[in-house]
Amino acid sequence: xxxKIIVPFGPQHPVLPEPIHLDLVLEDERVIEAIxxxxxxxxxxxxxxxxxxxxxxxxxxxxxxxxxxxIHGATYCQAVEQVxxxxxxxxxEFLRAxxxxxxxxxxxxxxxxxxxxxxxxxxxxxxxxKVREKILDVLERTTGGRVIQGVNRVGGVSRDMDKEELNRxxxxxxxxxxxxxxxxxxxxxxxxxxxxxxxxxMLPKDTAWELGAVGPTIxxxxxxxxxxxxxxxxxxxxxxxxxxxxxxxxxARCMVRxxxxxxxxxxxxxAIDRIPEGDIIVPVKGNxxxxxxxxxxxxxxxxxxxxxxNGKKNLLRHRVRTPTxxxxxxxxxxxxxxxxxxxxxxxxxxxxCIGCMER
Amino acid sequence: MKQPDQxxxxxxxxxxxxxxxSFHDDGxxxxxxxxxxxxxxxxxxxxxxxxxxISHIRIPATPENPIPSISKIYLASxxxxxxxxxxxxxxxxGIAIDYKGTFFRTSVPHPFGTSQITVVKKKPEEQHE
Amino acid sequence: xxxxxxxxxxxxxxxxxxxxxxxxxxACLTPLYDVERFGILNTGNPKHADIFVITGGVxxxxxxxxxxxxxxxxxxxxxxxxGICACSGGVFKECYNISGGVATVIPVDIYVPGxxxxxxxIIDGIVQALxxxxxxxxxxxxGVEGTA
Numbered sequence: 117x118x119x120k121i122i123v124p125f126g127p128q129h130p131v132l133p134e135p136i137h138l139d140l141v142l143e144d145e146r147v148i149e150a151i152x153x154x155x156x157x158x159x160x161x162x163x164x165x166x167x168x169x170x171x172x173x174x175x176x177x178x179x180x181x182x183x184x185x186x187i188h189g190a191t192y193c194q195a196v197e198q199v200x201x202x203x204x205x206x207x208x209e210f211l212r213a214x215x216x217x218x219x220x221x222x223x224x225x226x227x228x229x230x231x232x233x234x235x236x237x238x239x240x241x242x243x244x245x246k247v248r249e250k251i252l253d254v255l256e257r258t259t260g261g262r263v264i265q266g267v268n269r270v271g272g273v274s275r276d277m278d279k280e281e282l283n284r285x286x287x288x289x290x291x292x293x294x295x296x297x298x299x300x301x302x303x304x305x306x307x308x309x310x311x312x313x314x315x316x317x318m319l320p321k322d323t324a325w326e327l328g329a330v331g332p333t334i335x336x337x338x339x340x341x342x343x344x345x346x347x348x349x350x351x352x353x354x355x356x357x358x359x360x361x362x363x364x365x366x367x368a369r370c371m372v373r374x375x376x377x378x379x380x381x382x383x384x385x386x387a388i389d390r391i392p393e394g395d396i397i398v399p400v401k402g403n404x405x406x407x408x409x410x411x412x413x414x415x416x417x418x419x420x421x422x423x424x425x426n427g428k429k430n431l432l433r434h435r436v437r438t439p440t441x442x443x444x445x446x447x448x449x450x451x452x453x454x455x456x457x458x459x460x461x462x463x464x465x466x467x468x469c470i471g472c473m474e475r
Numbered sequence: 476m477k478q479p480d481q482x483x484x485x486x487x488x489x490x491x492x493x494x495x496x497s498f499h500d501d502g503x504x505x506x507x508x509x510x511x512x513x514x515x516x517x518x519x520x521x522x523x524x525x526x527x528x529i530s531h532i533r534i535p536a537t538p539e540n541p542i543p544s545i546s547k548i549y550l551a552s553x554x555x556x557x558x559x560x561x562x563x564x565x566x567x568x569g570i571a572i573d574y575k576g577t578f579f580r581t582s583v584p585h586p587f588g589t590s591q592i593t594v595v596k597k598k599p600e601e602q603h604e
Numbered sequence: 605x606x607x608x609x610x611x612x613x614x615x616x617x618x619x620x621x622x623x624x625x626x627x628x629x630x631a632c633l634t635p636l637y638d639v640e641r642f643g644i645l646n647t648g649n650p651k652h653a654d655i656f657v658i659t660g661g662v663x664x665x666x667x668x669x670x671x672x673x674x675x676x677x678x679x680x681x682x683x684x685x686x687g688i689c690a691c692s693g694g695v696f697k698e699c700y701n702i703s704g705g706v707a708t709v710i711p712v713d714i715y716v717p718g719x720x721x722x723x724x725x726i727i728d729g730i731v732q733a734l735x736x737x738x739x740x741x742x743x744x745x746x747g748v749e750g751t752a
Contacts, residue, residue, distance in 0.1 A: 127669055135618055135669070151572075155579045156666050157620045160586055160701040167698055176695055182624020182720055226627060229634075245634035252631075263624045263720045328505040328551040341504075346527050409481055409522065411529065420507050420522070437507035441558075445551040471623040474579070581664060586700050 223415035272397030331417020611643035621660025624720030680740035
């Protein structure tokens, strides 16, 4: 039997856009155990609630992460609105849903690109990011920001979309769908992708549930767990069906995400057809008092924003349980027994967002 | 849209392991563990989910008395327990993977467990000279 | 104009940013912005790099990592701080774990503001860094300190 060695992986590593450190215990080329150590992006922003007004804090909550920023902002607002008993205009909920789905598509395309890059498939990386720019154009046109939108407010949203804009968005959807069909075909059928992902990084159905995995990680293992099924915001009026695969390997998690690109397009079409007229924001007076756990679905999985307030303008506590943190135990499980060369691919399949995880 | 109110059930530390066992046997998924400070008191809240509905249980906590870890029941709890131990300074006993204070390495120990922290920022010039 | 200036290699490190600037740095490499047409290549190895593109406000444990990468880079080298967090700490300036800008840890040559910095301004920052790189190279050759 050969000797065990420990190989450090990260924090600065060519395949990682973000810093995370793993200690990989190896026996020859096989990983026996992986021990994550984190904290390279920990800023301590939850502590800032003590210094910022609860309304200003929306902008900080959007900067928990630059990829899923819109949904963080919306979820934080949702939590504060629930604590204060504010009912926001229906149109604002629909607009939040449309922007949420756009940011989901931009995140998934970003991930698909990085995933292709982790396999050394540079061409596909470029292809995914080319399509992603079309999504960012829409976000920039409608909100003013490419990656950080800044349109969420406690009580609604700050920008509206007129009829013309909604029609324009709708007319662009068939083009995007055609792009997605092509990308999905490559990820599904290409031999390179298949040989690097099928049967690798297995996460069995029971284990996924036991380890509390969320998002595409658990949906790739056969569980229909998606916070959008709870019907928060405008989702109760939209026809939503979660994308579920049963194989539990890297390929399944990848196909869940390509499937969700189409779901997002359907939801946006749906929302544009049903969006009611009306205000987009209601004035919010006074300070919150009470607590609430808001639960929404991010590109990476279910996110919980916990808000606790005692009637002052600064909140007592804001806590975010981000999907990446919940997926870390599943990642440790997937890495055990894999080959060293597959580590980057497996790490990427949980779509690690370190900015989110460490706050 | 107004969502239904959430109920948080407060229990004693002694009941914790028993209650978590029964959640586990009923097929619940561990959603999160969070900690909050109000005045000098700490509270730790456990959330479980089944069929899209979340249940919360809460225990009081202090930096002196360790809380029994639930990582023997839900292994995934080790990330949350290490996080609370590092950020709030509340000890947990018997965590399956115990980082012993190195999970989140911060510039000040237990930043969330103290009511007042002062951070001294130096100007860039001062640090290079 | 030296060969160095025609094809500078960059290394990118995320020192506690929110990701917004990082994905914009990556977006610079992709078809719409395509910095490779200026000969700029992204590398993962600090010893191959001429330009250090760094994002985020640098937290406690990242200080050592940032210094380490900077020390490993060969001379002449230029540091580009991308995003308002890297410039001054930005919205996170008051966080207990943020040191408040890259300049608190290593010397910075070019500041690119913005939250998140747009790809156009990142490219502009890198192109401005090229002339500083050239100056530093000349002063290394002649042994005379240039005014950067």
